[in-house]
Amino acid sequence: MAFDLAGLVAAHSGEGYELHGQHLNRQVPRMLHTIGFDTVYQHGEGCWVTADDGVRYLDLLAGFGVYGIGRNHPVVRHALQQALDAGFADLVQMDAPLLPGLLARELVARSPGMDRVFFCNSGTEAVEAALKFARAATGRTRIAYCEHAYHGVTVGSLSVNGGREFRAGFDPLLPDVSVPFGDLDALERELRSREVAALVVEPVQGKGVHVVPPGYLAAARELLHRYGALLICDEVQTGVGRTGTFLAYEQDDVQPDIVTVAKALSGGFVPVAATLARAWIFDRVYSSMDRAFVHASTFAGNALAMAAGLATLAVLDEEQLVANADRTGRLLTQRLQELATQEDLICDVRGRGLMVGIEFGQPRALRLRSQWTMLRAVRRGLFTQMVVGALYHRHRILTQVAGDHMEVLKLLPPLTIGEAEVDVFVDALADVIEQANRSSGWVWDFGRRLAQRAVTG
Template sequence: MPNALSHRQQLFYNHLAQTSDFPLALDIERAEGIYLYGQDGQRYVDMISGIAVSNVGHRHPKVLEAIQDQLDKYLHLMVYGEYIETPQVKLAEALVKTIKPHPLPLPGEGGVVPISSPPFRGGLGWGLDNVYFTNSGTEAVEGAMKLAKRFTGRSEIISCFNAYHGSTQGALSLAGAEFFKRSFRPLLPDVHHIRHGVIEDLDKLTTRTAAVIIEVISGEAGVRVPTEEYHQALRKRCDETGALLIYDEIQTGFGRTGSFWAFEQYNVVPDVLLCAKGMGGGMPIGAFIASKEVMSVFKNNPILGHITTFGGHPVSCAASLATLEVVQDTLSSRRELSITEKGELIHSLLKHPKIKEIRGRGLMLAVEFESFEVLKPIIDRAIQKTPTGVITDWFLFCDNSMRLAPPLIITEEQIREACAIILEVID
């Protein structure tokens, strides 16, 4: 613990459970748009959006208005799924409308006849019309795992090496890095891993596989973007084996990669879709989305097969609906650079001999350096830069790459400001 702490810092270190020995410990007084403001007057450009959460920026006026409007009506009323709550209903309808239907080939016309038992229609993505709200992305993962096991009657779940899907014991079982898991074993059995983006590994899916859960773009591995060929092959293999395809769009969803959902860029639709982080405009919320046919298995054997007390909290749902509308407006607006063009601008500006590579789509980017030892001082100096610092980060499974995921509303001028500071502190 540092010396000469303020009273507030002392309380932080003494009474808040710590997750590392070196928290950033920035003392933030307020936030607005892409900026955070410290108690000492320091201004920071938030180039990571609170880890892909504040997609529409901090305290967006439309989100605040929706929150205030709902506060004047009601807060928690009943456990999820029992009462008709307008914010939940409106948000579920809006989410379903964001998913564009894909016509599927019929068997005998190039389609695949599923071989699973019980009977399963391959490629259920066109039927993503049923939403189950949770409090977080991890809870969405947990619900989707249960859903896949219950619907298919199978136990095996496959995820990717260097994947991160959450820290609860079920979600942690999916993580593809042993150093994250070894201290908490035993975890869930019958979880196996494949390499993200490697078509040859898809042979590991069999008729024992309940589901493959995969990030459309691999996030914590350092923003690894697979080919369309890979996602097409993954969809085909899931159809052949009767396994559910679960896309984790907890980081990539809600406009982060330049389209509302990242999977839209691959001409493939999953059977289960996960979202959280950027969907709440700063409020806690998550969801898993499937067809009504798949989701209905939670109604019996046993009844209340998946339950949550606070999932779909009305204030969070109201904030999420406003966020969804702002994201859609941002995606369709031609008043300024598109999200894709903003990402390309960052690519063009961050030119330096110490930068080895920039990967990503839209405003989900990884800037690679030689090592963590080179990167970490750059991150620290960027934060400490006065009068305006820049907040960046690294990745759990790629600590030599700088995370850049600014709010989608960032302007061209603000991008240039942030990139100039990053380049300055590299030197």
């Protein structure tokens, strides 16, 4: 009997939340029900997702940055179909297949200072490889990371994760050194021990959307090299065009020693990630034929992932999406900064390209302060979740809070968005802020419901 995926999906339509609650992480559907995001989505295209009731939502999450070239891009779909039709002798393991070599060559050509590539399946795996490579190259064990950083949740990457909410309950972790983001003096103090193998840093932190200070990366690299350590740039979220250059570090006049990329490289279809490094680092890791597989991954370089990556890079070039991220990102930031001059609830707009954070602060108007204080007393970040919920329910726009206990709304739209989508979002945000300024009505009613649910669990 032939397997019928379409029939299976049709037979169980609408059961996703129930099945997740029974057989997966039951807290996910509970959380989505609590914040009112328990929609069933059926289709995605470009910047839009469509629910089972036919309602379309403007997607400014992009799968947490995965859909850089938009959802269901036809070029990537065609490449994957070609790969399936080719019937490649895939994952033989005792071979050197063509597609990984082609994708590695394309990545190296776009990544200043990089020579070699290791492929894997996810961002956290790419970070794990970077940590191992740095330790092998320097002979040291400790890794420095920045406060509030996010590099993944496997044990190695969790050891350099700056979020306590992720680390709690998983000790002991690997040796680590935490330094304030952008603080060169603190970094040098830690480097003097000559135990630090590397600093791993995001050019734009995903949690809170904090941009590295001007000149910091170049100065940090100089310090690191002076003390025999390496610079790792984690570009899992910032890379592949999101910030207006292929890699964010290109805007900081620096060439790191190791770089990680993932998310958007997949085209949104097949997980793929990569750790790029200088040749001498690879030569230290893979130092002899006996160590040819000293760091490897079973599914690394599989044909579908490589085809998706190659097609994604072709789309970036053909549609000039990196330039669009720069151009449209500047427009979006400008429009939001203009709105901030009119609304005191918005205290900062920051980011690079199409990675943007909007920070909210306590309003000056006395009539609004009690509402703000009430939400903050229950849980910091509830006001921003209220805004996210209002954008979702009233305007059909998907956004997110930028991190736990943060009053920052984060935007990671597909790099395909244009002025029309910018107008839709900015007008919607202006409407939500206007409603919030009234200190009553549907926005604050929604906020009170969120607060009650947060208290009752």
